[in-house]
Each structure stands twice: as C-alpha cells, then as structure tokens.
Amino acid sequence: MAPIGPLAGDVDPAVFREAILRKLVYSVGKDADRASEHDWLVATILALRDGIVDRWIDSTRRTYAAGKKRVYYLSLEFLIGRLLFDALGNLGMIETAREALSPLGVDLDRLRQAEPDAALGNGGLGRLAACFIESLSSLRIPAYGYGIRYDYGLFKQAIADGWQREIPEDWLSFGNPWEFERPEVVYEIGFGGAVTDVPSEHGGVRRVWTPGEKILAAAYDTPVVGWRGKHVNTLRLWAAKAPQPVALEAFNAGDYVGSMAQRARVEAISRVLYPSDATPAGYELRLRQEYFFTSASLQDLVRRHLATFGSLANLGEKAAIQLNDTHPAIAVAELMRILVDGHGLPYDEAWRLTRQTLNYTNHTLLPEALETWSVQLMERLLPRHMEIIYRINWHHLEDVAREHGQDQDLIRSVSLIDETNGRRVRMGHLAFLGSNRVNGVSALHTELMRETVFADLHRLFPDRIVSKTNGVTFRRWLQQCNPALTTLLVETLGERVLDDPSALRGLETVAGDPAFQQRYAAVKHANKETLAAIIAERTGWRVDPAAMFDVQIKRIHEYKRQLLNVLETVALYHAMKAHPDRDWPSRVKVFAGKAAASYAQAKLIIKLAHDVAKVVNTDPDLRGRLKLVFLPNYNVSLAEAIIPAADLSEQISTAGMEASGTGNMKLALNGALTIGTLDGANVEIREQVGEENIFIFGLTAEEAAEKRRLGTSREEHSARLARVLYEIETGLFSPEEPHRYAPIVQALSYNDHFLVGPDFDAYYDAQRVVDGAWAHQPTWRQMAILNTARIDWFSSDRTISEYAAEIWGAEAL
Numbered sequence: 001m002a003p004i005g006p007l008a009g010d011v012d013p014a015v016f017r018e019a020i021l022r023k024l025v026y027s028v029g030k031d032a033d034r035a036s037e038h039d040w041l042v043a044t045i046l047a048l049r050d051g052i053v054d055r056w057i058d059s060t061r062r063t064y065a066a067g068k069k070r071v072y073y074l075s076l077e078f079l080i081g082r083l084l085f086d087a088l089g090n091l092g093m094i095e096t097a098r099e100a101l102s103p104l105g106v107d108l109d110r111l112r113q114a115e116p117d118a119a120l121g122n123g124g125l126g127r128l129a130a131c132f133i134e135s136l137s138s139l140r141i142p143a144y145g146y147g148i149r150y151d152y153g154l155f156k157q158a159i160a161d162g163w164q165r166e167i168p169e170d171w172l173s174f175g176n177p178w179e180f181e182r183p184e185v186v187y188e189i190g191f192g193g194a195v196t197d198v199p200s201e202h203g204g205v206r207r208v209w210t211p212g213e214k215i216l217a218a219a220y221d222t223p224v225v226g227w228r229g230k231h232v233n234t235l236r237l238w239a240a241k242a243p244q245p246v247a248l249e250a251f252n253a254g255d256y257v258g259s260m261a262q263r264a265r266v267e268a269i270s271r272v273l274y275p276s277d278a279t280p281a282g283y284e285l286r287l288r289q290e291y292f293f294t295s296a297s298l299q300d301l302v303r304r305h306l307a308t309f310g311s312l313a314n315l316g317e318k319a320a321i322q323l324n325d326t327h328p329a330i331a332v333a334e335l336m337r338i339l340v341d342g343h344g345l346p347y348d349e350a351w352r353l354t355r356q357t358l359n360y361t362n363h364t365l366l367p368e369a370l371e372t373w374s375v376q377l378m379e380r381l382l383p384r385h386m387e388i389i390y391r392i393n394w395h396h397l398e399d400v401a402r403e404h405g406q407d408q409d410l411i412r413s414v415s416l417i418d419e420t421n422g423r424r425v426r427m428g429h430l431a432f433l434g435s436n437r438v439n440g441v442s443a444l445h446t447e448l449m450r451e452t453v454f455a456d457l458h459r460l461f462p463d464r465i466v467s468k469t470n471g472v473t474f475r476r477w478l479q480q481c482n483p484a485l486t487t488l489l490v491e492t493l494g495e496r497v498l499d500d501p502s503a504l505r506g507l508e509t510v511a512g513d514p515a516f517q518q519r520y521a522a523v524k525h526a527n528k529e530t531l532a533a534i535i536a537e538r539t540g541w542r543v544d545p546a547a548m549f550d551v552q553i554k555r556i557h558e559y560k561r562q563l564l565n566v567l568e569t570v571a572l573y574h575a576m577k578a579h580p581d582r583d584w585p586s587r588v589k590v591f592a593g594k595a596a597a598s599y600a601q602a603k604l605i606i607k608l609a610h611d612v613a614k615v616v617n618t619d620p621d622l623r624g625r626l627k628l629v630f631l632p633n634y635n636v637s638l639a640e641a642i643i644p645a646a647d648l649s650e651q652i653s654t655a656g657m658e659a660s661g662t663g664n665m666k667l668a669l670n671g672a673l674t675i676g677t678l679d680g681a682n683v684e685i686r687e688q689v690g691e692e693n694i695f696i697f698g699l700t701a702e703e704a705a706e707k708r709r710l711g712t713s714r715e716e717h718s719a720r721l722a723r724v725l726y727e728i729e730t731g732l733f734s735p736e737e738p739h740r741y742a743p744i745v746q747a748l749s750y751n752d753h754f755l756v757g758p759d760f761d762a763y764y765d766a767q768r769v770v771d772g773a774w775a776h777q778p779t780w781r782q783m784a785i786l787n788t789a790r791i792d793w794f795s796s797d798r799t800i801s802e803y804a805a806e807i808w809g810a811e812a813l
Contacts, residue, residue, distance in 0.1 A: 011051075013099035019047035020100060032104065038174060040104075041084070041111045044097065045177040048087055049223070056223040056232040062813050063142040064308060069317065069810045071143040072301050073133060074294060074331065075324035077126025077273065078147045078235060081476075081636025082115040083178055083222075086134070089480050091229045117635045118176075119153020119169040120237070122273060122594070123555040124662050125363055127636065128441075129324055131473040131662070131796040137226030137233045138475070139797060140812040141804055146297035148289065149179075149220050149237035154273045157594045157633040162610030164595055164603050168272075178222050179237075185219035186241070187299045189292050195384050209341065209384035215266045216241040217296035227475055227499070231813065238296045240269035276598040287373055287381060294328045298335050302343075312343055316356025316436075320808035323435070325363045326371045329427040332358060332392070332434030333385040341384070347391070359807050360431040360438045361468075363659045365445070365453055366559065372424040375417065389416055389425060396433060400460065413456040432457050432464070437807045439468045441660035442681040448656060448701060468803055469684055470660040471796035474501055477666040481640035484523045485670065485788075492516065501797070507789035517781040524645070524671060524784075531645035534631070534638075535590070541617055541629045547586035548774050551672065552650035553634060553642055556595040556602040558754045559657040563605050563744065565589065565650055566612055567756065568764055569628055570724045570733075573616050576626060585774045586625045590642060592634035601743060606630065608741055611733040639663075644670045647784075648770060651676030652763065654754045656701030658682075665794040671784035673773075675766055677759070681794070689790045693783045695773075697766035698759040707758055714749035714757075721760045725749070 024030055024043035035043075063070070080086075088094045098108045120126065129145065136143040155166035190211025197205040217238040224233045242263040251259035268275075268285060269292050277283040298321075305319055306312065323331055332354060339350035364370065379386045393416040404410055416433070418424045432438050432454060440446030446467035450458045458465055479486045479498065489497050492510060497503040510516040528545040536542050552565050569589055576584050591609055595602035613628040631638060649667035651658075651674050658680035668674055668685060675695040676682040686694050699707060717725065729745040731738025748757055773780050804810045 011093060011096050013096050016047065016093075016096055017100035017104065019050065020044050021104075023047045023050075037106075037110060037114050040101070040106045041114050042174075042177045044101065044111060045084060045115075048084075048091075048093070048097075049178065051091075052087060052223050052225050052229075052232060055225065055229055056234075059142075059232045059813075066142075066813055067308070067318070068142060068813065069808065070301075070319055071136060071141060071804075071808055071810050072297065072319060072321045073129065073136070073143060073145045073324060074297055074321065074328040075126070075129040075145065075147050076290065076293070076327040077121030077324075078118075078129045078133065078145060078237075079121025079123070079126030079636060080118050080130040080133075080222075080235070081640075082112065082117055084115050085112055085480050086476060087225050089475060090134075090138070090225050090227050113637075116171040116174075117637050119156075119171040120147065120150055120273070122154045124660075125325060127472075128470055128662055128796075130636075131471065131476070132800060133224050133233060133235055134226065134473050134476070135471075135796040135800040137224050137231050138473075139800055139804070140226065140231040141233075141800070141810050142813060143233045144301070145224070145233070145235040146293065146300075147235070147237050148270050148273075148293045149239045150273050151267075151271045154594065155597065159606075159610070159630065159632045162607045162614075164606050166597050176220075176222075180221045182219040182221055185300065187217045187296045188214050189217050189295050190214050191288065191291075191381050193383065195387060207341065207384065207387065209337070214243060215269070215292070216243055217292060219296075219300070236297075236300070238270065238293050240267050240292060242266040274596065276596075278598045284377060284381065287377065290327050291330050291334070291382060291385075294331045295334050297328075298331060298338055302338055312339065312345065312353065315353045319357055320810055321358050322803070322808070323358060323360045323431055325361060326369070326427045326431055329360070329371070329431035329434075330382070330385065332430050333382075333388045335434075336388050336392075337384055340388075351392075351395075354434055356436055358431075358435045360435040362428065362431075362438060362440060362445075362449055362454075365448055365659070366657060370453060371427040372418060372421075373427065375423040375425060378425055386425075389430065392430075392433060393417060403460075410456055414460060428453065429457065432461075435464070437466055438464050439466050439803075439807065441468065441470045442684060443467050443469060444656075444678070444683045444701060445659040445680060466806065468799055468807070469681055469794070470662050470665070471794045471799035472662050472665045472669070473796045474669065476640075477643065478669055482523075482527065482644040482670055484526060485520075485644065488519055488523055501792035501795040504789050504792045507785055511782045511785040511789065514778065517778060517785070520671070520785055521777070521781055524647070527644040528647075531590075531641055534641055535588075535629050538631055539629050541613070541627060543588045543627050543629065544586055544624065547588045547625075547627070548647045548770075549588050549590055549645055550648040550650065551590045551642060551646040551667065552652070553590070553592040553639060554661075554663055556593045556606060557599075558601060558605075558747075559654050561652050561654060561754060561756060561759075562591060562593070562609070564652055564756045564760065564763055565591070566605065566609050566628075567721070567724050567728075567760060568767060569612055569616065569626070570727065571720050571764055572767070573612075573619070573622070573626060574720075574723065576622055577619070580621055583775070584625050585771050587627075589626075589628040590631065590646070591629070592631040592638060592642065594634060601747070604741065604744060608728070608733070608744065611740075615733055639666070643667055643672075646670065646672035647774075647780075648672060649674045649676075651679070651682050652698075652759075653677060653679045654759075655679040655699050655704045657754075665791060668787045668791045669794070671788050673770075673780070673783055673787060675770060685791070685794070688793055689787050693786050693790075695766050695770055697762040699755060699762075704755055707755060708753065712752040712755070712757055717757050718761050720764065721757060 020043050023046040028039050030039045133145040152168040156169040158165040192212035193210045195209050198208045200206040218241050220237045222235040247259040275282045275285050335354045339345040440449045493506045532543050532545045609630050617627050649672040651664045655677045661680045677698040728741045734740040
C-alpha cells in the first residue's frame with residue numbers, strides 16, 4: 001500500500017484504516033483478532049504520526065530555506081495532555097478516524113480515554129506552554145519547545161480517607177508512540193569541579209571550567225501540528241543519562257546495587273517534576289534539573305544556529321529565546337559561558353548577544369516562586385556560572401553607581417546577590433538583567449511587577465517590562481473538549497468561527513433569543529450529565545445535573561483560596577439548615593487540584609473539604625440541594641470534562657497574587673460565569689465581557705496590600721465567619737480528631753496573610769447575588785452566551801502574535 005502521505009481532512013477512511021492495520025501488524029506486532037485497546041491506540045497514533053511526519057519534514061525544510069528567526073521556548077513544564085484528538089482535530093480527521101476504526105469494531109472515543117495524559121507539568125504554567133507551542137505551529141512561526149522528559153511527572157493524586165496521597169504517575173509504562181528518540185543528539189552537562197586559568201592562544205589567560213561530574217542529556221522529539229496541518233514545530237524534551245550505565249567493576253565484585261548508584265543519581269534529574277526541596281538533596285536536585293535542561297537546550301540551539309548561519313554574530317537576529325518563569329533563568333550565565341568559554345567571544349560581545357536573544361516571562365509575585373539559590377550551593381555546583389554572575393553584577397552595580405551615585409539602598413535592591421538572607425542569587429533579577437524584554441502575563445500583574453518586585457530595576461530600565469496577557473488555544477478548550485457547543489456555534493455563525501475567534505462576537509445578536517438559549521442550555525445540560533457520571537464513578541457522590549455546577553479547579557494553594565470557598569460552603573450550610581423552607585437553588589461545589597507534596601497546609605485544606613462534604617452531602621434537611629465533591633488527580637483530561645459542564649467559575653485568589661490565570665478564560669469560553677476578585681486576568685475579562693456579566697467582590701490589590709500592612713485579627717471576623725471557624729476548630733467536621741484543623745484556624749486568626757477573613761463576607765454576599773441570577777434562567781443563559789461571545793480576545797493565537805511582533809521580531813513562514 002502506498003504511504004498515507006500528508007494528511008488533510010479529506011483522507012479516505014479506507015486508506016487510513018489500511019494504514020492503521022499495517023501499523024498494528026508491523027509496528028505493534030499484533031493480529032487484529034487479538035489486539036487490545038492499547039494496541040489499537042498505538043497503531044492509530046503511529047498511522048497518524050506518519051502523515052504528520054511528512055508535514056513536519058516539509059516545515060523544517062521551509063524553515064531552513066527561509067532563514068527566518070526561530071523562537072525557542074524554554075519551560076520546565078509542558079502540560080500537553082492527551083495528543084490523539086489534538087492532532088486529529090487540527091488535521092480535520094476526527095470523523096475520518098472514527099469511520100476508519102468503526103468497521104474494525106474499535107471505538108475512537110474509547111481509544112481517546114485509553115491514552116495516558118503526558119505527565120510533564122503541574123498547572124497553569126505548563127498548560128500555558130502547551131497552548132503556546134500549539135499556537136506557534138498554528139501561526140506557522142518556526143519554533144522549538146524545550147523541556148524535560150519526566151519519567152513520572154509530578155505525581156498521581158490518590159485520596160485516602162480525605163487525605164492526599166502521592167503515587168508515581170507512570171505515564172511511560174507502555175512507551176510514548178508520539179515521540180522520536182534522537183540518540184545522535186546528546187550533550188554533556190557538567191556539575192561541580194574547578195575553574196582554572198590557562199594560557200590563551202591570543203595572549204593572556206582564559207578561564208576554563210573542568211567539571212567534577214559530567215552527565216548526558218538525550219533528546220526526544222514530539223511533532224506539534226498546528227491548525228489545519230499548515231505547519232509542524234518540535235517539542236524537544238531532555239532525559240538525563242549516565243555516561244556509564246553500570247559500574248562494571250563493582251558489579252562483577254558482587255556490589256549489584258552499588259554498581260547502579262551513580263546511574264540512579266544521574267537519572268533522578270529527569271525522574272520527577274518538582275522534587276520536594278525540604279531536604280538538602282531535594283533542594284540541590286531542583287537546581288540540577290533547571291541547569292540540566294537549560295544547558296542542553298542552549299547547546300542545541302547554538303549548534304543549530306551555527307550549522308545554519310555559520311556565525312554567532314547574528315544570533316540575536318535569528319534566534320529569540322523565551323524563558324518561561326525563573327526556572328530557566330540560569331540561561332543568562334550559561335549562554336555567556338557558551339559564547340565566551342566555548343566560542344571565544346569577547347565578554348562585551350557575548351553580553352550584547354545574550355541580552356539581544358533572551359526574554360523573560362515572569363509568572364508570579366510570590367516570593368517562593370521568585371527563585372533564589374544559596375551562593376554556597378551555586379559556587380559548589382556551578383562554579384564558572386557564579387564567576388560570570390559576579391562579573392555581570394559588578395558591571396551592573398558600577399553602572400548603577402555611575403548613574404545614581406552611592407545610593408546603598410538602591411544598590412542592595414538591584415544587586416544580583418541578596419546579602420540580607422544568607423547570600424543568595426536572585427534568579428529573577430538575573431533573568432531581568434540578561435533579557436531584552438521582561439513581560440507580565442496580565443495588565444494588573446505587569447503593573448504590580450513595575451511597582452513591587454522589580455520596582456527599582458524598572459526605575460533603571462523603564463522600557464524593559466511589557467505586558468502580554470495570557471491566552472488559551474480555542475482548538476483544545478472549545479472545539480475538542482466541547483464538540484456539541486462547537487457544532488452549535490458553526491451552525492449559528494458559520495465555519496469561520498473555527499478559524500477566527502472574533503467570529504464569536506456574532507453570538508451577541510442571539511444571546512437574548514429564547515430558541516438559541518434553549519439549544520445552548522441543552523448542550524450545557526448534556527455536558528453536566530457526563531460530568532455527573534464521572535463524579536459518581538470517582539467519588540461515589542451522586543449529584544443532580546440540573547443543579548448549578550460551581551467549579552474551582554486549580555493547584556491547591558492558600559493564595560488561590562480554596563479555603564474561602566470551603567468556609568462559604570459551611571456558612572451556606574448553616575443558612576440552609578436555619579431556613580430550610582427558603583427557595584435555595586441547588587448547587588454542586590466541584591473542587592479539583594493537587595497540593596505540593598510538602599505543602600502541609602494545602603493538604604489539610606483538601607482534608608477539610610472532604611470532611612465538610614461528609615457532613616453536608618448526607619444531611620437530610622438539605623434534601624440534596626447542596627453538595628461538595630473533590631475529584632482526585634486533576635489533569636488536562638479531567639479539565640476537559642469539567643470545564644464544558646461548569647456554570648460558575650471560581651477565580652477568588654487574593655488580589656495582587658494571581659499573575660493571570662488561564663482556567664478563568666477556558667471556563668468563560670465554555671459559558672461559565674466568573675465569580676472572582678479583581679486579580680490577574682479577571683480584570684481584563686471584566687472589561688471584555690462587561691461588568692454586568694461577571695460577579696466581582698473583595699479587596700482590590702491596593703486595598704489588600706494596605707490591609708496586610710495594617711494587620712488582621714480574629715476580632716474583625718463577622719459573626720457568620722466566627723461561627724464557621726468555631727465549628728471547624730471544635731471538631732464538628734472532625735469529631736474523631738477535634739483539633740485537626742487548628743493550624744487553619746490559627747492562621748486565619750493571627751496571620752491571615754491571604755486575607756480570607758477580610759474578604760469572607762463580601763464573598764458570601766456575592767454568592768447570594770449569584771443565587772438570584774441563577775433563579776432567573778433566561779438572564780443567566782444570556783450572560784453565559786455573552787461570556788462565550790466576548791472571550792475571543794483571550795486566544796493564545798492573539799498572545800503569540802503579540803509576542804512575535806513586539807518581543808521576538810519573528811515572522812510566520
């Protein structure tokens with residue numbers, strides 16, 4: 001049979017079926033009569049991948065021929081999820097695949113569920129990177145994504161008696177049919193050792209780093225196909241390998257475990273995302289991970305640039321490197337090392353190229369996420385890099401003193417070395433100094449960057465910080481996860497809506513039409529029935545699809561304030577018990593998210609949610625009108641089931657702490673109304689959808705900062721909140737352990753850093769406004785439709801177009 005060739009939506013299902021059967025036999029090694037569901041999945045992916053490869057190679061050839069600037073996106077996370085429907089959808093082949101498999105007795109939707117989620121990320125940071133790499137392909141901008149090929153990702157979350165338990169997410173147990181191992185693409189990565197002076201061939205001396213340890217970074221490539229298959233970019237992930245897989249002498253001496261110890265230590269780098277840094281070994285492993293993938297990525301792109309252009313003089317003109325948060329900030333020192341030590345460039349020229357090539361996205365104002373590393377660890381693990389950082393800092397502080405005099409407060413503030421906390425390297429400052437542009441991810445976040453964490457650096461470099469509000473790919477978060485709504489949109493607005501998000505604005509003319517509202521509501525109800533079945537299967541709780549589905553799905557963190565939501569649930573429970581005959585709307589509170597393994601307070605909040613659920617969900621006085629459910633092991637695939645079913649989107653972070661958020665965009669796109677603070681992208685969502693179509697409450701960022709400065713106390717709590725906390729503190733929800741939640745109550749009573757208490761009553765009142773809106777369904781449906789209509793600006797295609805034009809200077813092929 002002839003190869004399937006470049007794929008398009010008009011591929012004959014019979015041709016694709018034959019390609020699948022050939023892959024089943026000759027690549028999987030199975031007969032159709034004996035093939036398992038996983039066998040069919042692999043065969044289908046491999047047949048599809050063959051066609052993608054044709055387009056991938058063509059895209060690569062055109063990129064080399066055009067000689068245009070390439071974008072390199074460095075991210076410690078790429079939360080790509082399942083890829084089968086991603087690729088099929090972008091190639092217009094979902095129905096082709098369905099028709100190809102049906103005569104074989106294979107259900108495409110079951111194959112979709114059989115594909116594991118790639119465990120390459122944790123939350124919004126990684127999902128944003130996945131949206132961006134897809135949009136780069138869809139916009140035909142030549143790009144590479146660079147990250148780590150984690151064996152086990154973050155962890156698989158299990159819930160045992162309400163407590164989070166972490167188990168390995170073994171997503172690679174059956175291999176990864178999407179990827180191509182590149183055994184020829186391997187780079188040495190050094191750690192430790194010493195730096196010495198050696199004579200330079202041009203006279204004088206040069207510094208030479210001799211690492212005490214060398215490991216290998218091995219490349220694995222995954223093609224990322226863009227919309228309608230017009231372009232395919234590459235996601236290149238690095239796996240850590242030991243130069244010698246076994247210490248043979250020790251093995252032959254009978255020390256079988258010891259002979260593998262060095263290999264285990266090396267390969268730990270790419271075993272797990274975000275290993276706990278509660279121990280010195282875990283703390284060091286984090287730094288080793290970050291340097292490992294950053295060094296490999298920079299070596300790779302410099303090699304490619306030289307092979308293409310023959311000189312490093314135009315590196316900044318032909319390559320744009322985006323650092324996704326501070327994890328790859330060591331790129332500033334590493335690129336300098338490669339240019340100066342590896343290629344003999346003068347320091348000043350290397351610094352010019354580094355600053356011209358690198359750009360930095362900041363994702364948080366929280367101190368723990370603005371990484372710092374102890375100077376002692378850096379000097380031991382990366383001695384040459386510390387020398388380079390010292391030199392960068394020396395030049396920088398000399399410039400500051402020359403321009404601003406001996407202002408010691410300013411010098412201390414902008415120095416790369418924090419001398420006040422045990423001497424630590426400020427990685428955010430390093431990324432800022434070494435970058436051409438530094439961007440925030442929402443308008444509010446960008447302003448707060450200028451006013452807070454980078455205030456003094458912004459004073460020195462007033463043009464460097466820019467704003468690029470995040471976006472999401474509508475292909476994944478509308479077309480793939482909500483096909484019924486997509487069909488309705490196409491029938492109403494035409495095929496253009498698949499290509500142009502602004503076409504969604506056409507819904508404004510039908511938002512008040514009762515007939516369209518009924519069709520829109522029918523889609524939502526069907527999605528809620530699907531989610532209700534998942535909830536019953538995974539939690540044992542049965543919920544009413546006619547109830548309001550009130551959803552908070554995100555990483556469990558005190559600043560995201562799942563606790564505020566749980567406390568309001570208890571207060572609502574009290575009110576419903578006190579007034580059982582009032583016309584309370586039925587509501588299902590849906591939670592999902594993982595807490596970091598070492599984050600005790602966040603894990604306690606998960607337990608509290610489960611304990612509250614046990615009381616609320618079983619109280620006969622409520623007659624099932626209030627339920628709380630926590631869906632375990634939140635990932636991309638679970639999000640794809642929850643988001644289309646959501647009625648209310650909880651975006652209730654402490655104002656000034658959420659950089660942007662992207663869940664808020666996905667939920668609004670699918671017709672969920674937002675209840676939230678004026679934080680992150682909520683501000684811009686309100687501007688787009690209209691303040692009458694969103695529920696805003698609570699302190700502003702400025703008010704929150706002032707309240708935190710003045711301090712909080714338990715005496716300020718309202719009677720409603722005081723009762724909630726008293727019952728939690730005295731064991732109403734944990735009678736077997738009455739003081740289980742003392743840490744939570746104490747935090748809210750004496751050091752309410754995340755301002756749950758000050759915002760509680762405003763939140764409770766806003767929820768009662770939500771109740772009133774829900775009671776009048778025609779108005780609610782109109783608001784939901786207008787959210788879908790007006791969220792078009794939050795497409796990641798718009799975001800990437802802005803990056804390309806205003807930061808990277810990159811053009812589409």
